[in-house]
Amino acid sequence: DVKVTQSSRYLVKRTGEKVFLECVQDMDHENMFWYRQDPGLGLRLIYFSYDVKMKEKGDIPEGYSVSREKKERFSLILESASTNQTSMYLCASSLVNAGTGELFFGEGSRLTVL
């Protein structure tokens, strides 16, 4: 089974701290994605990557950056966390040009910024 693993299920950080959210997938997928999910707003795409060292902005990239140094790992970085970044963060991966195009999601990381 495809597994997408997010490093932390729950984090509590203080305003201004630098925050790293790590995501690893074990199926050699080219595409990887970071979404955030807030009540009433659904899932919103922050950044995605279709190859190592490649990244593209999603719908809400402000305040975030990403890193993809290895194919299996996609990191989301909050350079200076703010309270409005308190949210559930979901990582996903998918194959390109094969299979169903299905997105495989991790279990999510719930971040609270105080």
Added chain:
Amino acid sequence: DAKTTQPTSMDCAEGRAANLPCNHSTISGNEYVYWYRQIHSQGPQYIIHGLKNNETNEMASLIITEDRKSSTLILPHATLRDTAVYYCIVRGPMEYGNKLVFGAGTILRVKS
């Protein structure tokens, strides 16, 4: 990517079929309809997808109208564990960086 419209919420009796509608009137010829669901405190899970023809798998059936402007996801015998948010998404062919855009979805409550 075409926009989708879904009802905010629906109720269904346990053991009955759950029929979840989705409108996608601006869908273009090469765009697929995807359905995902998200059970509380978990990441979204793929259910099914289709282009023109009706599709069925072990989880659900997908009925797409002939003009492709709407579709219905059918859970044939809903159980309490099917209570979740269901997302209908339209996307283009698979390609590098092709992404899914999630709307608010439909909250399905299955009741005993």
